Amino acid sequence: MTTLYPVQDVFTRGEISPRLHARASLDLYRAALAKCENFVTLPHGGIRKRGGTVFVGAVKNAARKTRGIPFIFSSEQAYCLEFGDLYIRVYAYGARVGTVEVASPYLEADLFDLAYVQSADQMWITHRNYPPKVLTRNAHTTWTLDDYPFEDGPYDDINDTSTTLTPADYGSLAPDMTGLTSPSGTVTSTGGSSSAWQAFDKNSGTDVFFDNITAGFIGYQLPGGAQAIVDHYTVTTTDGTRVDRQPVAWKIEGSNDGSTWTTIDSRQGESGWTGGEARFYEFFNKTPYEYHRFRWLSVNGNTSSQFAEVTMNKAAASQTPFDLTASSIVGINDDTGFQTSDVGRAVRLLGSDGRWRWAKIVSRVSTTVVTIQLYGFALPDLSPITRWRLGTFVPGKYVETGSLYEERLAFSRKFSVYASATGDFDNFALGEKDDDALEFIQAGGGQANDITWIADSDGALLIGTSGGIRALSGSGIDEALTPSSFKNRRSRTFGCARIRPVDAGQSFLYVTRSRRSIAELTQTSAGKFSSDDIGQISEHIPKQGVVELAFQTDPDPVLWFPLENGELGGYTHQPSQEVRGMHRHRLGGGFAGSTPGEPNWPVVESAVVTPGQNGVDVIWLFVKRTIAGVTKRTIEIMTPPFEYGGLDDAFQIDCGLSYSGAAVNVVSGLDHLDGESVDVLAGGKVYKGLVVTSGQVTLPGGATAARWLVGLPYQAQADTLELDVGGREGSIIGRRKKVAKVMMSLLETDTTGLEVQSLLRGRWEKVRMPSIVAPEGKADLFTGNVEVPIDDSWEGQGRVRIRHVNPTPCTIRAFTPVFDAEP
Known part of the structure; x- marks a missing residue:
């Protein structure tokens, strides 16, 4: 031998x-x-027993599954959100934030299908069956969840049926005036012109003439002391023989007493007019006024002034909603007409002046009548509108996932990607300018593969689909994505599950379509990517079914992924050093499932990683156990791995708590473990198998200690x-x-x-x-x-x-x- x-x-x-x-x-x-359980493989080569978990608190409803979602404002301000059945709670730095609880529409069954994208203090939350929501941190203890107001899109195809939509109002500041005070309000002007009302009569064939006047004003006062916000207006010239009398410099002014005026918009150098031309202007204003006036400062070279129309809008915020009537139900919601679910939906209308407007449906009257608020420019007339588009988002067809890319907020749905205007996350109005919003149909490529996620990467918006990953980017190297510059490349990758991928530094890690393997996405050249199955050599671990991914960068790069069998998977990932090792973790305690074949170890239902205050990432775990015969769900934080400290710093128990103070024989506050057998590290001594009674643990033999660590035992x-x-x-x-x-x-x-x-x-x-x-x-x-x-x-x-x-x-x-x- x-x-x-x-x-x-x-x-x-x-x-x-x-x-x-x-x-x-x-x-x-x-x-x-052959087995690596509750040990973590280290980049240095060895294996180390994982840190234990600290008990943070119980979830609101132990009978229902919950999910954790990170909310990271910065490396110094990070939160873990508890998403439960119809609520959201907030945690930070190992504790719940006050009594913060936000009502939400999301049911337990929908929680793990939620997608989210965050920027600063806002998080956009999406699900195919819910209108998009925005969660806002107004202050540390003040959080709100509101509908996300898409502005002007996205939309379904333009109507190609004979159905028309007829508006009941213009959405303008002044009605169709027939006199200085009729039908309502009061028109005033320089010199008290008796025909000044014709600037507000919705008729470009009539005009207002001011003889030997090159500067003056024309205004409108709302009736009954009412106020309105104006932020859009249109100026229309008279016929082509009198364009030299057209104003070329002016101010839009507002007042609430008729004598003190505030400039809310001004223009200079508006020359080059043609006969009957209408020019459209928009500006920022949130202040309502009773009086508004157009005060021109100079004209186009003549000694007199003349123009046809000055049409100011009444912004939606101060507008009385009005009816929009369809001539039939054909072309509306698969020929069923307007539905109650259309409330909040956008509709785009092409006016007779060739300009698109958009409106929001605020109520539904019948299958052919809805009430709308008009945004932007007022309508030129009340004639039936033949070209219109309904907003694309309806129940079952809402956006499903989102990402930020090149200062745009992007969403996906089915085969399409919608991206906002640059720097304006609410604006999805399509256009031809480089910073206008974008819409890509069949963004998932030639195959009809659903988009499962989108993510920001260097130089491309990654589009994960059930058939593979594509890269959407500008058409040239380092060229921005614009309406006129784009390319959509296919990469040699695997189909993707509806699980949010994670950025692992030099690569992305994502779950393949079966949810039973994890792949690494690496960039091979500009806009081109390839994938490898990182779990192939450990395929039996992810084959248990991956629930979600969470990536920790400090102190060691580790991917954490709860599995459907209740284990917590781990993957130490440092490819530059050829470190690629999977490990499995079973938490202390047990779960007595009612279904045959269910695991008897605790079930890790969700995992979240957020930056910690000391520079070490915080790993939040949502765990289901059986405690004293009752199912409990808890939120726990995995402690940093022990290294280079004293024994009292080692937290190697699960769902545990610590005590520091005077030397005592009994500690309390362990109600969450009542009836359980626990391990104790007290005063440097190990005590095993002590039982928690009435939330208390007593050291045997009258022993006392000033430092205790108490929790459920686990072995590596x-x-x-x-x-x-x-x-x-x-x-x-x-x-x-x-x-x-x-x-x-x-x-x-x-x-x-x-x-x-x-x-x-x-x-x-x-x-x-x-x-x-x-x-x-x-x-x-x-x-x-x-x-x-x-x-x-x-x-x-x-x-x-x-x-x-x-x-x-x-x-x-x-x-x-x-x-x-x-x-």
Whole structure:
């Protein structure tokens, strides 16, 4: 027999698939484990017991599933949002934010289909069955959830039926005037012209003439002291022989007493008029006034002034809604006519002047009549409108996912992508200017594959579809995406699930269509990407079904992903150092499911990563357990991994709490664990199997401690592979071998909780090193090498199991099984 000493000092490939347990020829084999549970593979090569979890609080309703969503204003201001059935709660820095609770429309069944995109203090939330909402942080303890007001789009195709829409009003400041005071309001002007009302008669064939006057005013006073906001207006010239009398410089002014005037818009150099020309102007104004006037300062070269119309709008905020009547139901909602669900929907109308306006439906009267508020420019007349478009968003057809890209807010639905105007997230009005809003139909490519997510990447808007990933960008290198400059490239990738991808620094990580594998998306050249299945060597882990993704960058780059079987998957991801290792985590406690085959370990239902105040990322977990026979759902934070500290800093229990203060024999406040058996690290001593009674735990024997860590126990376990060191006659894989002992290199490890076992023998061998046990039975941390003899058989394959069972740290830097093998 030959004694062999195969060292394994790298575990960066984590737990690999059972299908690879005999593939010793693979380079990754010597860096892999057969099992890696509650250990995290480190970029440095070793494995470290994961941090425990701190109890933050119970969810509002333990009977219903909840989801966590991050809200990150900055690295110093970050929140975790508890999305539950019809509510949202807010948490930050390990605690709930006051009593903040926001009512929401989202049911339990819809929570994991919600998509979101955030900018500063606003988060846009989308779901195919709900109108888009915007969640706003007004202050740390003040949050609101409102409908998201799309302005002017997006829309369905232009009407191609014979159905017309007839408005009952113009949406203008003044009605169709027939005199200075009729039908309502009062028209005033320079010199008290008796024909001044013709500037407000909706007829460009009539005009107002001011003889030997090159500067003056014409105004309108609302009746009964009413006020209105004006932010759009139109100026129309008279016939072509009198354009030299047209004003070329003017001001729009408002007043609430008729004597003190405020300029709300001004124009200069408005020359080059043609006969009957109408020019349209818009400006910012939120102040209502009773009086408005058009005061011109100069004309186009004549000594007199003459113009046809000055049409000021009445902004929607101060407008009385009016009816819009359809001539039939054909072409409206699949020929069913207007529905109650159309309330809030946009409609675009092409006026007889060739200009599009948009309106919002504020109520539904019948299948052919709705009440609208008109936005922007007033209508030129009340004639039936033949060309119109209804807003594209209706129940079951709302936007499904969103992203920010090049200062645009983008949304997707089915096969389409809609992007706002640059820097104006509310404006989706299409146009031809570079900064106008965009709309791409069949953005998912030639195949009819649904878009599952969109995400911002360097130089492209990534479009994940059920058939693969595409990149939407400007047509040239480093060229902005505009209505006239775009390209939509296909990449060699996998189909995507409806799970939000994560940015992992140099690449994106996403879940494939089956939800049973995770792929890495990397950029190969400008606008071109490729994908690899990062979980292929550990395919048995994501095959349990990935629920969502959360990526931690500090202190180590780790992807966390809850699985449908209740485990928490982990993936240490540092491709530049060839670190790609998966691991599995089962939290302390248990879940007694009512359905056969359900796991008996706690179920991690959601995971969220937010920046921490100390620079270390915070991992929030939403966990379902059975406590004292009752299903409980809790929010917990995974503590940072233990490194370079004292034993009292090690938090290696789950759903736990800590106490610091005077030395005591009893601690309370553990009501969430009532009736459970817990582990305690108190005063440096380990106490196992203590029972929580009435929310309290008592140390045995009257012992007291000033520092306590109390929670549910969990153990970390690593199973090794059959190491192949080779020999004169080739590989020793599959040959009989017997392990005599194990040598391990440890870092800051409590060896009293470390045990080793042969793969086939049932007895766990403890690491016995009395020289490192502190006085009075206190645990201590050891760094160095240890040897553990093992009772093995010749059928053991040279494989061993390592576990750590105490609520204390454990880091294994290297492992060497010493075994005899057949020649």
